[in-house]
Amino acid sequence: MKKILIIEDDEILRENTRELLELSNFNVITAINGKIGVQKALDHQPDLILCDILMPVWDGYKVLEILRAREETKLIPFLFLTAKTDMADIRFGMNLGADDYITKPFKENELVQAIQSRLEKFDLLLNPAKGKFKDSRAGRISTIEELKAHMRLKGEVLHFRRKGIIYREEDHATNVYLLEKGIIKCCKMDSDGKELITALYKKGEFFGFYSFRETLPYGETTTALEGGKAYFIPRQHFVGIFNENPDLTLEFANLFTDALTHMREHLLETAYGSVHKKTVHTLLQFAEKMLTEKSDTIKVARNDLASVAGISTESLIRSLAVLKREHLIEIDGRSIKFLNFQKLQNLI
Incomplete structure:
Protein backbone atom coordinates (compact mmCIF):
# COMPACT_ATOMS: atom_id res chain seq x y z
CA MET A 1 0.00 0.00 0.00
CA ASN A 127 13.75 -0.10 -11.12
CA PRO A 128 14.62 0.33 -14.80
CA ALA A 129 14.35 -3.40 -15.46
CA LYS A 130 10.56 -3.14 -15.10
CA GLY A 131 10.33 -1.16 -18.33
CA LYS A 132 9.35 -2.89 -21.57
CA PHE A 133 11.56 -2.13 -24.53
CA LYS A 134 12.18 -3.67 -27.92
CA ASP A 135 15.53 -5.06 -26.81
CA SER A 136 15.13 -8.73 -25.78
CA ARG A 137 17.18 -8.08 -22.65
CA ALA A 138 14.64 -6.84 -20.09
CA GLY A 139 15.23 -3.27 -19.10
CA ARG A 140 18.06 -2.61 -21.55
CA ILE A 141 18.15 0.47 -23.79
CA SER A 142 21.11 -0.01 -26.10
CA THR A 143 20.37 2.38 -28.96
CA ILE A 144 19.25 5.96 -29.45
CA GLU A 145 16.05 4.72 -31.12
CA GLU A 146 15.22 2.64 -28.05
CA LEU A 147 15.85 5.69 -25.87
CA LYS A 148 13.42 7.70 -28.00
CA ALA A 149 10.84 4.90 -27.76
CA HIS A 150 11.26 4.90 -23.99
CA MET A 151 10.71 8.66 -23.75
CA ARG A 152 7.59 8.43 -25.93
CA LEU A 153 6.25 5.63 -23.75
CA LYS A 154 7.16 6.91 -20.30
CA GLY A 155 7.67 10.66 -20.69
CA GLU A 156 5.32 13.55 -20.05
CA VAL A 157 3.81 15.27 -23.10
CA LEU A 158 4.33 18.99 -23.72
CA HIS A 159 2.23 20.77 -26.37
CA PHE A 160 3.41 24.22 -27.40
CA ARG A 161 2.35 26.99 -29.75
CA ARG A 162 4.43 29.09 -32.11
CA LYS A 163 6.58 31.52 -30.09
CA GLY A 164 5.88 29.52 -26.93
CA ILE A 165 8.80 29.36 -24.47
CA ILE A 166 9.80 25.84 -23.37
CA TYR A 167 12.33 27.04 -20.78
CA ARG A 168 14.35 30.16 -20.09
CA GLU A 169 18.07 30.71 -19.72
CA GLU A 170 19.17 30.24 -16.09
CA ASP A 171 16.12 28.08 -15.19
CA HIS A 172 17.24 24.87 -13.45
CA ALA A 173 17.78 22.17 -16.08
CA THR A 174 15.49 19.62 -14.46
CA ASN A 175 14.09 17.98 -17.63
CA VAL A 176 15.42 16.53 -20.90
CA TYR A 177 13.26 16.80 -24.02
CA LEU A 178 12.66 14.83 -27.20
CA LEU A 179 11.07 16.88 -29.97
CA GLU A 180 8.21 15.02 -31.64
CA LYS A 181 6.72 17.76 -33.82
CA GLY A 182 7.68 21.32 -34.75
CA ILE A 183 10.89 23.34 -34.80
CA ILE A 184 12.67 24.69 -31.71
CA LYS A 185 15.27 27.45 -31.51
CA CYS A 186 17.73 28.03 -28.67
CA CYS A 187 18.96 31.58 -28.27
CA LYS A 188 21.05 33.83 -26.04
CA MET A 189 20.96 37.61 -25.63
CA ASP A 190 24.17 39.61 -25.85
CA SER A 191 24.97 42.65 -23.71
CA ASP A 192 23.26 44.92 -26.26
CA GLY A 193 20.04 42.93 -26.14
CA LYS A 194 20.61 41.32 -29.54
CA GLU A 195 19.34 37.77 -29.93
CA LEU A 196 21.70 35.07 -31.21
CA ILE A 197 20.25 31.70 -32.12
CA THR A 198 22.67 29.00 -30.96
CA ALA A 199 20.83 25.87 -32.14
CA LEU A 200 17.85 24.60 -34.10
CA TYR A 201 16.08 21.32 -33.32
CA LYS A 202 13.70 19.24 -35.42
CA LYS A 203 11.62 16.09 -34.87
CA GLY A 204 13.56 13.26 -33.26
CA GLU A 205 16.25 15.43 -31.65
CA PHE A 206 17.04 15.81 -27.94
CA PHE A 207 17.42 19.15 -26.22
CA GLY A 208 17.74 20.53 -22.69
CA PHE A 209 20.55 18.21 -21.52
CA TYR A 210 23.74 19.80 -20.18
CA SER A 211 25.51 17.52 -17.72
CA PHE A 212 25.76 13.93 -16.48
CA ARG A 213 27.22 15.04 -13.15
CA GLU A 214 25.06 17.86 -11.83
CA THR A 215 21.92 19.89 -12.46
CA LEU A 216 23.13 23.03 -14.23
CA PRO A 217 21.05 26.01 -15.36
CA TYR A 218 19.76 25.93 -18.92
CA GLY A 219 22.26 27.74 -21.12
CA GLU A 220 19.75 29.28 -23.52
CA THR A 221 16.14 30.30 -23.82
CA THR A 222 14.25 27.79 -25.95
CA THR A 223 11.33 28.97 -28.09
CA ALA A 224 9.07 27.33 -30.68
CA LEU A 225 9.35 28.53 -34.27
CA GLU A 226 6.13 26.65 -34.96
CA GLY A 227 3.57 24.78 -32.91
CA GLY A 228 4.33 21.21 -31.97
CA LYS A 229 4.86 18.59 -29.29
CA ALA A 230 7.71 17.22 -27.20
CA TYR A 231 8.18 14.45 -24.65
CA PHE A 232 10.23 15.06 -21.52
CA ILE A 233 11.55 13.09 -18.56
CA PRO A 234 13.37 14.25 -15.41
CA ARG A 235 17.10 14.74 -15.85
CA GLN A 236 17.77 12.24 -13.03
CA HIS A 237 15.78 9.60 -14.90
CA PHE A 238 17.66 10.38 -18.11
CA VAL A 239 21.07 10.05 -16.43
CA GLY A 240 19.92 6.86 -14.68
CA ILE A 241 19.22 5.26 -18.07
CA PHE A 242 22.86 5.81 -19.10
CA ASN A 243 24.13 4.46 -15.78
CA GLU A 244 22.19 1.25 -16.42
CA ASN A 245 23.07 1.05 -20.12
CA PRO A 246 26.75 1.88 -20.78
CA ASP A 247 26.49 0.83 -24.47
CA LEU A 248 24.11 3.73 -25.01
CA THR A 249 26.60 6.30 -23.70
CA LEU A 250 28.96 5.98 -26.67
CA GLU A 251 26.16 6.41 -29.20
CA PHE A 252 24.86 9.47 -27.37
CA ALA A 253 28.39 10.90 -27.18
CA ASN A 254 28.58 10.61 -30.98
CA LEU A 255 25.46 12.77 -31.22
CA PHE A 256 27.15 15.41 -29.08
CA THR A 257 30.31 15.22 -31.22
CA ASP A 258 28.31 15.80 -34.39
CA ALA A 259 26.48 18.71 -32.77
CA LEU A 260 29.76 20.30 -31.67
CA THR A 261 31.18 19.92 -35.18
CA HIS A 262 28.19 21.70 -36.68
CA MET A 263 28.42 24.41 -34.04
CA ARG A 264 32.12 24.95 -34.77
CA GLU A 265 31.40 25.30 -38.48
CA HIS A 266 28.59 27.73 -37.76
CA LEU A 267 30.79 29.86 -35.49
CA LEU A 268 33.54 30.02 -38.11
CA GLU A 269 31.03 31.02 -40.76
CA THR A 270 29.52 33.65 -38.46
CA ALA A 271 32.93 35.08 -37.62
CA TYR A 272 34.59 35.08 -41.04
CA GLY A 273 32.00 34.54 -43.75
CA SER A 274 30.61 37.26 -45.98
CA VAL A 275 27.04 38.45 -45.48
CA HIS A 276 25.99 36.58 -48.61
CA LYS A 277 27.61 33.31 -47.48
CA LYS A 278 26.14 33.67 -43.99
CA THR A 279 22.68 34.06 -45.50
CA VAL A 280 23.06 31.01 -47.74
CA HIS A 281 24.54 28.93 -44.91
CA THR A 282 21.62 29.87 -42.65
CA LEU A 283 19.01 29.08 -45.31
CA LEU A 284 20.53 25.62 -45.73
CA GLN A 285 20.49 25.12 -41.96
CA PHE A 286 16.79 25.90 -41.80
CA ALA A 287 16.16 23.74 -44.85
CA GLU A 288 17.84 20.79 -43.14
CA LYS A 289 15.57 21.18 -40.12
CA MET A 290 12.29 22.17 -41.74
CA LEU A 291 11.98 20.66 -45.21
CA THR A 292 10.28 17.34 -45.85
CA GLU A 293 10.21 15.09 -48.91
CA LYS A 294 6.86 16.60 -49.87
CA SER A 295 7.83 20.24 -49.42
CA ASP A 296 10.47 22.57 -50.82
CA THR A 297 9.27 25.60 -48.83
CA ILE A 298 10.02 26.82 -45.31
CA LYS A 299 8.21 29.44 -43.26
CA VAL A 300 10.45 31.46 -40.99
CA ALA A 301 10.63 35.04 -39.73
CA ARG A 302 13.39 37.23 -41.14
CA ASN A 303 14.63 38.15 -37.67
CA ASP A 304 15.10 34.45 -36.85
CA LEU A 305 17.15 33.97 -40.01
CA ALA A 306 19.22 37.04 -39.17
CA SER A 307 19.79 35.84 -35.59
CA VAL A 308 21.20 32.54 -36.79
CA ALA A 309 23.32 34.22 -39.46
CA GLY A 310 24.66 36.78 -36.99
CA ILE A 311 23.82 39.73 -39.25
CA SER A 312 21.26 42.53 -39.20
CA THR A 313 17.77 41.89 -40.51
CA GLU A 314 18.29 44.61 -43.14
CA SER A 315 21.46 42.93 -44.45
CA LEU A 316 19.71 39.58 -44.57
CA ILE A 317 16.78 41.01 -46.56
CA ARG A 318 19.17 42.52 -49.11
CA SER A 319 20.99 39.21 -49.47
CA LEU A 320 17.71 37.31 -49.91
CA ALA A 321 16.78 39.74 -52.68
CA VAL A 322 20.02 38.87 -54.50
CA LEU A 323 19.28 35.15 -54.24
CA LYS A 324 15.79 35.78 -55.54
CA ARG A 325 17.12 37.71 -58.56
CA GLU A 326 19.45 34.80 -59.27
CA HIS A 327 16.42 32.45 -59.30
CA LEU A 328 17.77 30.36 -56.42
CA ILE A 329 14.78 31.04 -54.15
CA GLU A 330 11.26 32.46 -54.31
CA ILE A 331 9.84 34.61 -51.49
CA ASP A 332 6.22 35.06 -50.47
CA GLY A 333 5.82 36.69 -47.07
CA ARG A 334 7.42 34.37 -44.48
CA SER A 335 7.61 31.54 -47.04
CA ILE A 336 10.88 30.81 -48.85
CA LYS A 337 10.84 28.28 -51.67
CA PHE A 338 14.10 26.62 -52.71
CA LEU A 339 14.60 26.40 -56.47
CA ASN A 340 18.16 25.08 -56.80
CA PHE A 341 19.84 23.43 -53.81
CA GLN A 342 22.97 22.49 -55.69
CA LYS A 343 23.78 26.07 -56.66
CA LEU A 344 23.08 27.27 -53.12
CA GLN A 345 25.46 24.67 -51.71
CA ASN A 346 28.12 25.71 -54.23
CA LEU A 347 28.01 29.26 -52.83
CA ILE A 348 29.40 28.27 -49.42
Missing part, protein backbone atom coordinates in the same frame (compact mmCIF):
# COMPACT_ATOMS: atom_id res chain seq x y z
CA LYS A 2 1.56 3.29 -1.13
CA LYS A 3 1.89 6.06 1.45
CA ILE A 4 0.68 9.57 0.50
CA LEU A 5 1.32 12.74 2.51
CA ILE A 6 -1.23 15.55 2.06
CA ILE A 7 -0.09 19.01 3.22
CA GLU A 8 -3.16 21.27 3.11
CA ASP A 9 -4.48 23.95 5.48
CA ASP A 10 -8.10 23.76 4.25
CA GLU A 11 -9.62 21.17 6.61
CA ILE A 12 -12.56 20.23 4.38
CA LEU A 13 -10.43 19.75 1.29
CA ARG A 14 -7.73 17.94 3.27
CA GLU A 15 -10.17 15.44 4.78
CA ASN A 16 -12.12 14.92 1.57
CA THR A 17 -8.89 14.22 -0.29
CA ARG A 18 -7.73 11.88 2.45
CA GLU A 19 -10.99 9.92 2.29
CA LEU A 20 -10.85 9.72 -1.50
CA LEU A 21 -7.30 8.36 -1.49
CA GLU A 22 -8.01 5.87 1.28
CA LEU A 23 -10.95 4.54 -0.77
CA SER A 24 -8.44 4.14 -3.62
CA ASN A 25 -6.30 1.92 -1.37
CA PHE A 26 -3.63 4.47 -0.37
CA ASN A 27 -2.23 4.89 3.13
CA VAL A 28 -2.71 8.62 3.86
CA ILE A 29 -0.94 10.97 6.27
CA THR A 30 -2.02 14.60 6.62
CA ALA A 31 -0.47 17.88 7.82
CA ILE A 32 -2.20 21.23 8.41
CA ASN A 33 0.71 23.48 7.38
CA GLY A 34 4.07 23.41 5.65
CA LYS A 35 6.25 23.16 8.73
CA ILE A 36 4.36 20.17 10.10
CA GLY A 37 4.35 18.67 6.62
CA VAL A 38 8.14 18.78 6.37
CA GLN A 39 8.49 17.00 9.70
CA LYS A 40 5.99 14.31 8.72
CA ALA A 41 7.79 13.80 5.42
CA LEU A 42 11.05 13.25 7.30
CA ASP A 43 9.42 10.97 9.87
CA HIS A 44 7.26 8.83 7.57
CA GLN A 45 9.11 8.86 4.21
CA PRO A 46 5.96 8.85 2.04
CA ASP A 47 5.91 7.51 -1.49
CA LEU A 48 4.38 10.76 -2.79
CA ILE A 49 3.54 14.23 -1.44
CA LEU A 50 0.52 16.38 -2.32
CA CYS A 51 1.09 19.94 -1.16
CA ASP A 52 -0.86 23.21 -1.28
CA ILE A 53 1.05 26.40 -2.12
CA LEU A 54 -0.63 29.12 -0.07
CA MET A 55 -0.42 27.97 3.57
CA PRO A 56 0.38 29.51 6.94
CA VAL A 57 3.79 29.15 8.62
CA TRP A 58 5.61 27.72 5.53
CA ASP A 59 4.19 27.88 2.03
CA GLY A 60 4.44 25.06 -0.52
CA TYR A 61 7.50 26.52 -2.24
CA LYS A 62 9.48 26.49 1.00
CA VAL A 63 8.32 22.95 1.77
CA LEU A 64 9.55 21.76 -1.64
CA GLU A 65 12.84 23.63 -1.35
CA ILE A 66 13.58 22.09 2.06
CA LEU A 67 12.64 18.55 1.03
CA ARG A 68 14.63 18.69 -2.19
CA ALA A 69 17.69 19.78 -0.19
CA ARG A 70 17.48 16.77 2.15
CA GLU A 71 19.11 13.55 1.00
CA GLU A 72 16.34 11.35 2.44
CA THR A 73 13.48 13.22 0.76
CA LYS A 74 14.94 14.76 -2.40
CA LEU A 75 13.60 12.06 -4.74
CA ILE A 76 10.06 11.74 -3.33
CA PRO A 77 7.54 12.64 -6.08
CA PHE A 78 6.05 16.04 -5.21
CA LEU A 79 2.78 17.35 -6.67
CA PHE A 80 1.40 20.81 -6.00
CA LEU A 81 -2.33 20.84 -5.22
CA THR A 82 -3.29 24.43 -5.90
CA ALA A 83 -5.70 26.98 -7.30
CA LYS A 84 -2.77 29.01 -8.70
CA THR A 85 -2.63 28.54 -12.48
CA ASP A 86 -0.43 31.45 -13.56
CA MET A 87 2.38 30.14 -15.81
CA ALA A 88 5.03 32.10 -13.92
CA ASP A 89 3.96 30.38 -10.67
CA ILE A 90 3.96 26.98 -12.34
CA ARG A 91 7.42 27.52 -13.86
CA PHE A 92 8.76 28.71 -10.51
CA GLY A 93 7.52 25.56 -8.78
CA MET A 94 8.82 23.28 -11.51
CA ASN A 95 12.23 24.94 -11.33
CA LEU A 96 12.34 24.14 -7.62
CA GLY A 97 11.81 20.49 -8.51
CA ALA A 98 8.05 19.88 -8.44
CA ASP A 99 6.94 16.90 -10.51
CA ASP A 100 3.48 18.17 -11.44
CA TYR A 101 0.57 20.51 -10.65
CA ILE A 102 -3.00 19.45 -9.92
CA THR A 103 -5.36 22.39 -10.17
CA LYS A 104 -8.28 22.94 -7.78
CA PRO A 105 -11.08 22.10 -8.19
CA PHE A 106 -10.18 18.67 -9.54
CA LYS A 107 -12.14 15.56 -10.47
CA GLU A 108 -11.60 12.54 -8.25
CA ASN A 109 -10.48 10.28 -11.08
CA GLU A 110 -8.03 12.94 -12.36
CA LEU A 111 -6.33 13.13 -8.96
CA VAL A 112 -6.05 9.37 -8.57
CA GLN A 113 -4.78 8.91 -12.13
CA ALA A 114 -2.17 11.65 -11.69
CA ILE A 115 -0.90 10.05 -8.49
CA GLN A 116 -0.80 6.54 -9.97
CA SER A 117 0.97 7.76 -13.10
CA ARG A 118 3.62 9.60 -11.10
CA LEU A 119 4.19 6.62 -8.79
CA GLU A 120 4.59 4.29 -11.78
CA LYS A 121 7.16 6.59 -13.38
CA PHE A 122 9.08 6.93 -10.12
CA ASP A 123 9.06 3.15 -9.73
CA LEU A 124 10.50 2.86 -13.24
CA LEU A 125 13.25 5.33 -12.32
CA LEU A 126 14.25 3.23 -9.32
